[in-house]
Amino acid sequence: MYNPKMSVLCLSRCFRLVVALLVVASLMSGVTVSYAAYRAPEVPNINIMPIDRAKFLVGQKFDFAIEVKSDTPASAIEVLVNGKKAETFFGKQAVVKFDNMSTYRINEVAFPQTSKVTVAVTVKTEKGTEKRTVNYEVPADKIKKPAKNVILFVGDGMSLQARQMARILSKGITEGKYNDLLEMEKMSNLALITTSGNDSLVTDSANSASAYATGHKSTVNAMGVYADSTKDPFDDPKVENIIELVKRTRGMSAGIVSTANITDATPAAMLAHTRKRSEQNFIAQEMLNPLHRPDVILGGGSRHFLPKSVPGSKRSDERNIIEEFKELGYPIATNKTQLKQAGTPDKLLGLFQLDNMDVYVDREVTKNPAVLGKFTDQPTLMDMTKTAINVLSKNQKGFFLMVEGASIDKQLHAMDWQRATYDTIEMDKAVGIAKEFAKKNGDTLIIVVADHAHGASITGTYHEKDGKTGREAVRIYADAGWPTFADADGDGFPDNPNPDVTLAVQFANHPDYYENEKFLDVPTSPAIMADGKAIANTKRAPQGGDLKVGNIPASDPSEVHSADDVPLTAEGPGADYFKGIMDNTEVFHGIVRALGLDGRNEKK
Amino acid sequence: MNKLTSRVIIAMMLIWVPLNWLGQDGTIRNESSLFCTPAQAAPAWLPWFGEEAAPLEFSELYSGASALGLEFSPKLESLKGKKVRISGFMAPPLKPTLNFFVLTKVPMAICPFCSTDADWPDDIVLIKLSEAVTALPFDRPITVTGQLELGYQMDEETGFVSLVRIVADNIEEAN
Ligand SMILES: [Zn+2]
Numbered sequence: 191m192y193n194p195k196m197s198v199l200c201l202s203r204c205f206r207l208v209v210a211l212l213v214v215a216s217l218m219s220g221v222t223v224s225y226a227a228y229r230a231p232e233v234p235n236i237n238i239m240p241i242d243r244a245k246f247l248v249g250q251k252f253d254f255a256i257e258v259k260s261d262t263p264a265s266a267i268e269v270l271v272n273g274k275k276a277e278t279f280f281g282k283q284a285v286v287k288f289d290n291m292s293t294y295r296i297n298e299v300a301f302p303q304t305s306k307v308t309v310a311v312t313v314k315t316e317k318g319t320e321k322r323t324v325n326y327e328v329p330a331d332k333i334k335k336p337a338k339n340v341i342l343f344v345g346d347g348m349s350l351q352a353r354q355m356a357r358i359l360s361k362g363i364t365e366g367k368y369n370d371l372l373e374m375e376k377m378s379n380l381a382l383i384t385t386s387g388n389d390s391l392v393t394d395s396a397n398s399a400s401a402y403a404t405g406h407k408s409t410v411n412a413m414g415v416y417a418d419s420t421k422d423p424f425d426d427p428k429v430e431n432i433i434e435l436v437k438r439t440r441g442m443s444a445g446i447v448s449t450a451n452i453t454d455a456t457p458a459a460m461l462a463h464t465r466k467r468s469e470q471n472f473i474a475q476e477m478l479n480p481l482h483r484p485d486v487i488l489g490g491g492s493r494h495f496l497p498k499s500v501p502g503s504k505r506s507d508e509r510n511i512i513e514e515f516k517e518l519g520y521p522i523a524t525n526k527t528q529l530k531q532a533g534t535p536d537k538l539l540g541l542f543q544l545d546n547m548d549v550y551v552d553r554e555v556t557k558n559p560a561v562l563g564k565f566t567d568q569p570t571l572m573d574m575t576k577t578a579i580n581v582l583s584k585n586q587k588g589f590f591l592m593v594e595g596a597s598i599d600k601q602l603h604a605m606d607w608q609r610a611t612y613d614t615i616e617m618d619k620a621v622g623i624a625k626e627f628a629k630k631n632g633d634t635l636i637i638v639v640a641d642h643a644h645g646a647s648i649t650g651t652y653h654e655k656d657g658k659t660g661r662e663a664v665r666i667y668a669d670a671g672w673p674t675f676a677d678a679d680g681d682g683f684p685d686n687p688n689p690d691v692t693l694a695v696q697f698a699n700h701p702d703y704y705e706n707e708k709f710l711d712v713p714t715s716p717a718i719m720a721d722g723k724a725i726a727n728t729k730r731a732p733q734g735g736d737l738k739v740g741n742i743p744a745s746d747p748s749e750v751h752s753a754d755d756v757p758l759t760a761e762g763p764g765a766d767y768f769k770g771i772m773d774n775t776e777v778f779h780g781i782v783r784a785l786g787l788d789g790r791n792e793k794k
Numbered sequence: 795m796n797k798l799t800s801r802v803i804i805a806m807m808l809i810w811v812p813l814n815w816l817g818q819d820g821t822i823r824n825e826s827s828l829f830c831t832p833a834q835a836a837p838a839w840l841p842w843f844g845e846e847a848a849p850l851e852f853s854e855l856y857s858g859a860s861a862l863g864l865e866f867s868p869k870l871e872s873l874k875g876k877k878v879r880i881s882g883f884m885a886p887p888l889k890p891t892l893n894f895f896v897l898t899k900v901p902m903a904i905c906p907f908c909s910t911d912a913d914w915p916d917d918i919v920l921i922k923l924s925e926a927v928t929a930l931p932f933d934r935p936i937t938v939t940g941q942l943e944l945g946y947q948m949d950e951e952t953g954f955v956s957l958v959r960i961v962a963d964n965i966e967e968a969n
Binding site for chain 1: 856858859860865866900915917932946953
């Protein structure tokens with residue numbers, strides 16, 4: 191008798207049998223998932239810059255450079271680009287020098303077509319010839335409906351865990367469900383970003399911001415360049431960055447906003463080219479260069495803009511960069527009141543601290559005079575973001591804005607997760623302002639990303655209510671329960687940074703330091719340098735604390751960056767580009783694709 | 795300061811400490827005394843006891859500060875060229891061979907990647923010595939006595955910029 195049920199069962203049994211047989215067969219025949227073999231890294235004698243597997247926006251300008259290390263000076267360097275002599279391909283003469291470090295360089299070139307590119311270099315020396323080939327990509331990826339504006343938020347050092355601390359403190363959690371998500375978490379797209387530079391597994395902020403700004407990897411402490419072997423911090427081969435591109439090809443406006451010195455690595459990398467991020471006086475004056483002059487500059491660090499004769503200046507010359515901006519028609523704001531009064535001019539320079547701006551807790555919560563001194567009227571990152579958007583959005587051609595929450599990193603270095611978290615929340619509220627602007631017009635891509643991670647992780651909670659202290663008061667698993675942060679006034683910031691049950695945040699790497707899990711009234715370094723060695727700072731835990739023996743070299747007095755991948759969230763036209771695991775240089779390619787930029791265009 | 799220079803500093807310290815210790819026996823009072831650099835011919839631990847050294851606090855250096863610069867306080871201006879006494883922490887020297895160091899309000903850590911040599915707070919005092927700095931405790935407060943100098947000055951060797959300086963004739967552990 192016909193029984194349909196039986197038949198389906200039978201079919202499924204047959205299917206399972208077939209699958210089982212296939213699996214057995216594949217195992218027996220050695221068919222498995224194959225992995226590409228790879229070799230341990232080695233430094234080639236022929237260093238080609240840009241590096242192998244570099245990716246370019248079509249028409250993006252760069253300096254092409256080769257360095258050849260040899261025992262005896264090279265006698266010839268032959269370079270073929272897609273089979274053509276490089277000088278013919280680029281239509282420019284190369285400058286070649288023969289030495290034990292021979293160099294070959296053609297400045298300011300670009301790939302005129304989207305394509306795959308092969309560069310073959312042959313070097314002749316007394317000992318014979320040596321060859322090296324690298325491959326480039328100039329992708330053709332085109333977006334249907336481009337974005338008019340891009341706002342890039344960089345939470346410096348804002349790891350996944352840093353975001354989560356902000357979520358716990360800002361939104362709270364009830365019976366295991368978060369009461370809400372952060373603004374930066376309520377976005378359509380999520381990707382994981384790898385952060386290494388071309389020289390090292392672990393990046394710094396210059397190097398990683400440079401990847402976002404240029405689409406090219408750089409080196410620790412460098413921005414907008416491939417680091418060559420010379421000492422000069424200004425001669426390294428350059429790559430065109432995002433501010434230069436939006437200005438040159440489309441006449442868009444550009445802005446940089448940061449709570450750090452505005453000449454600090456992340457904002458600086460949006461526009462500058464140098465091997466050495468500490469050249470902050472140079473970076474300040476580079477902001478005047480029309481090639482990459484931001485229309486809006488808001489942040490701290492006026493000391494690099496003041497002539498050396500003004501007390502508080504760190505310049506070594508008498509240039510008054512603030513005055514030079516004034517002459518270019520920039521209104522100047524030096525405190526929150528003046529920023530409010532500035533309204534919406536066409537361009538704006540706001541510098542609100544001689545050094546880094548103070549962090550949110552000190553500025554807005556405790557308002558501790560011992561910390562703030564005379565700087566009692568600093569704007570928030572929200573104020574600065576809102577003003578920047580208002581000013582930049584006057585340009586009908588669109589704008590690129592970078593906003594940095596800088597002290598998330600600076601406070602995690604100091605192992606002060608409470609101060610870091612308030613600053614993460616501050617940046618999240620700035621993201622909320624940008625989202626509101628984007629909602630009105632629907633033509634703005636917003637990206638929120640970190641530049642690298644820190645080794646901070648949430649172990650559970652911490653309290654001393656039962657008399658336990660130190661490690662015994664770290665509550666784990668079921669004992670953790672919930673921290674008792676509260677936000678009664680609903681401003682998004684917990685009312686008290688030091689509730690009776692706080693988070694137990696522990697660090698994967700640290701110098702010798704004292705830990706008591708409590709909020710510090712005044713920012714205090716975990717360790718200090720003494721005789722070239724980092725030693726625990728006794729000021730760190732005035733109420734007493736456990737000494738944690740350091741697990742990184744004693745030459746470093748702070749917690750250091752970790753190599754962990756970092757989350758990126760995005761929303762708006764072009765956000766679809768961001769998914770899965772991506773290299774940090776892809777952030778740039780996502781931006782230029784969203785804007786539909788073409789490096790071959792020149793603005794009219 | 796990068797890793798290499800830190801290592802160099804450690805290495806230099808190892809060489810310098812015993813050398814200076816031996817070379818300075820006349821100026822070391824006892825085990826707990828930090829060090830003395832005799833700027834004058836007279837024994838370093840004697841002269842300032844008899845003289846008035848005006849006490850100065852870090853919070854008294856500037857009366858005005860904004861993004862457009864700092865203003866020396868009237869008290870600081872009035873003490874220019876006079877003998878002052880101030881307590882603070884010795885920041886690690888930029889190089890072990892320098893005959894100056896930076897006195898700060900709180901113990902300092904210089905982060906090699908988020909900070910640079912230029913990244914010092916504004917309220918610092920540069921302490922000039924007649925000899926290079928030797929091994930000193932950086933984690934305990936010290937009191938410096940000496941003549942107050944004011945105004946922009948850049949150290950030729952390091953490019954270090956200072957506004958407030960004290961030419962030290964005595965340094966000791968603060969109470
Ligand atoms: Zn950092």
